[in-house]
Amino acid sequence: MAAGSAIQIPTRLPLLLTHESVLLPGSTMRTSVDSPRNMQLVRSRLLKGTSLRSTIIGVIPNTSDPTSDCDDLPNLHRIGTAALAVQVVGSNWPKPHYTLLVTGLCRFQILQLLKEKPYPVAEVQQLDRLEQFTNGHKSEEELGELSEQFYKYAVQLVEMLDMSVPAVAKLRRLLDNLPREALPDILTSIIRTTNQEKLQILDAVRLEERFKMTIPLLVRQIEGLKLLQKTRKSKQDDDKRVVAIRPNRRISHGSITEDEEEEEDHDDVVMLEKKIRTSSMSEQALKVCLKEIKRLKKMPQSMPEYALTRNYLELMVELPWNKSTKDRLEIRAARIVLDNDHYAMEKLKKRVLEYLAVRQLKNNLKGPILCFVGPPGVGKTSVGRSIAKTLGREFHRIALGGVCDQSDIRGHRRTYVGSMPGRIINGLKTVGVNNPVFLLDEVDKLAKSLQGDPAAALLEVLDPEQNHSFTDHYLNVAFDLSQVLFIATANTTATIPPALLDRMEVIQVPGYTQEEKIEIAHRHLIPKQLEQHGLTPQQIQIPQVTTLGIITRYTREAGVRALDRKLGAICRAVAVKVAEGQHKEAKPDRAEVGEGEDCKEHVTEDAKPESISDTADLALPPEMPILIDFHALKDILGPPMYDMEVSERLNQPGVAIGLAWTPLGGEIMFVEASRMDGEGQLTLTGQLGDVMKESAHLAISWLRSNAKRYQLTNASGSFDLLDNTDIHLHFPAGAVTKDGPSAGVTIVTCLASLFSGRLVCSDVAMTGEITLRGLVLPVGGIKDKVLAAHRAGLKRIIIPQRNEKDLEEIAGHVRQELTFVLAACLDQVLNAAFDGGFAAKARLEQLNSKL
């Protein structure tokens, strides 16, 4: 069969390097491939090859493939087996690998290695040929005698087995039909032999030698079987037949060490069973596991399902069924931790403490899930982490952004190749306790797809009535999640599915004011960055004015993430200077800068009287910290990204500043209008949604109906504003989709400016929905909008009167720096938006008549 003269292998063979088992000609082996060169071979030869020839590979035993393809190849075993790849199965679990089914054809010898990458290829010489066997040095008779003897032993061995089993009967027939020369290889791979022995047989290129070496192995097996049959009186069934073929270790002393390896695996399974029995898993889980381990014991290890079942059982053992940390909640300590970790956010901290206090008193976790909603970088995640710290619980973050498959939450059924548990169970395995704090990050970014709705799966997880028996598809048994403390974060509640939102208690986390950002930077961000970059306060000084400069000119955000990144960039640049010892050059530069004076004052304020470590001494003398002033800032971060451009843009009629709310916080938004000769058409540009378009139409209608009252005329002096006139309204930043009713007042103001030819005050921003009758209706997101206006340096803000209550949530110092105009109707808005008011003629008349 294998050594038939008809087999002619190619002279160049790609080589598969194996070290766990030895493939002999005429036998079949399953091997797992996961090293880089071997994987490459499978991909480019077996998966892409189209001819039968491309499925022939050289299997080199006793040589392991290096774990990195940059490593050199080890010395290759010189003799290998040319093999036909019969089947390739790929899997990604637990890591990417292929399982190959290969059948040995014949021996070969490596003549020369042709290339090593991406997989080794060698020039080879085929070794097994029939004519070679008969032309050996030994006479035919001698070989005949040997082969006759071998044949007898082989028959004796096979006949000791249960002939009623079809496979055994077939083997008996094969003994007669196969060429004798092929028998040593085939029998060696059938009987129980160690890898070492198989390797010796493979290396025995001369047939005579091969026969001589195999006979003792056969004899050993026969003796073993005899002994076994003596001890076993009962007739063996099919399963036991497999056991019977196994050798008796008491007979062959030499093979014990190699046998141990395989026994080890068996021991592992026994250990696993022990672990299962001693683990504290639920009764239902225990039942399933015991059933699975029973199956595992019967399974050959080379079966892909073996690894799957084993992984499953190992996960079941590892899961923290009953393991938990002890809560050490003390509200006073919790307050201190929260205060130490976070500056400002008083309302959030207060609410979190209330939540914890109630949990402590009630001693259970049933109740709504906290959901922190706010722009990015305002510390939602980090508050979650602090909560875990105060409770002494483990913390685990589950990022839900973009998750669109419910099996991400609930796991895949184990019937899938590469199935795995969902993120909840995986998280529990990672933390190793059943009462961690799970932070479900970005619940507003869950997506839906054909694979089911992950939000629906989350409902089960978050429902205290259901989650004590949460069933992950992979586990297929219930796991109690009732001890887990879930906290969610989101940028906006608008995209959270209502059912999910219903389970949560939303706590708004607004953006920070400039002053708060400066405090956060100096109390938390800068010390953290210094530590991360191995710098000390003696090596770098960032005065508060510089921080303010970064906040106003290099970032425009509600949170502090970009600020943190910029501070990181500064620390990196300083680290290079310190490492190079170039800091001395920085000093003369600095002296030239006007703002330097300003900075120095703060330096003395900020300098901490800390002792300087020896290393710091070496790197930099203490009197010379690198001072980050505006000049240095420009060097490191480049030219400022944001300028105070507001007043420049308001230097002609037809421009007004609105305030918009986005999930990333508040923003100021310019509205521009222009008019031209035409037929009364309105053009809107800037990626607007339907509501925004409607606001624009409303605004025009209101202005047209009130044109006389406000003395608004078109270019030809007519009160019909659209007569022979086209209007174009533009909302810059055209790439960003905008929608919502709150731009109504801004559009009216902008158009009023256009038609009156008067400039809108450059320091005023506004927000509010309008009605056709000219009323101003309340809008959302006032807090974020006010902060955005404050960030942009605006001084006056027009908001709907009915939003007055929202102003209470704004920090006192911000309120002090701003003037709020509460408007109930458009008349008030226009009066506030233009210097000297925007007097309506009708009203003047009215007033006159009253007088």
Ligand code: ADP
């Ligand atoms: P979010 O989850 O809201 O997007 P993070 O929690 O990731 O934001 O916060 C970003 C960074 O800003 C973190 O390093 C965090 O420590 C810091 N941070 C945010 N707010 C504060 C604060 N009030 N006090 C101290 N550090 C803060």
